[in-house]
Amino acid sequence: MADITLQEAQEKVDQWIKTYGVRYFNELTNMTILTEEVGELARIMARTYGEQSFKESDKNRDLGDEMADVLWVLICLANQTGVDLTAAFEKNLQKKTSRDKERHINNKKLDV
Numbered sequence: 001m002a003d004i005t006l007q008e009a010q011e012k013v014d015q016w017i018k019t020y021g022v023r024y025f026n027e028l029t030n031m032t033i034l035t036e037e038v039g040e041l042a043r044i045m046a047r048t049y050g051e052q053s054f055k056e057s058d059k060n061r062d063l064g065d066e067m068a069d070v071l072w073v074l075i076c077l078a079n080q081t082g083v084d085l086t087a088a089f090e091k092n093l094q095k096k097t098s099r100d101k102e103r104h105i106n107n108k109k110l111d112v
Helices: 006-020 029-048 063-083 085-100
Strands: none
Touching: 006 063, 006 085, 029 063, 063 085
């Protein structure tokens, strides 16, 4: 698959929902699903990079797939609420740059 933009991802998810998904789940259901998907991602992260050991049921989980599940539901929520993720991301990046442009550089805890 070729690289896609956030806008294209939003369009692809919307088309998939309209073709195969019947309709979007309501916003509160999708928020709950997002929380569940983030939990599944956290579980894999804790076992892969943290100190917890894998349970047998966790061994075949794919980190990228778990991240994609989170992204999918986030895109669903953006589509449902009229959020343009490209514009929101660009605005957020500007906010972070303005607010934090010197904060992290001057953080002695981050010295290598």
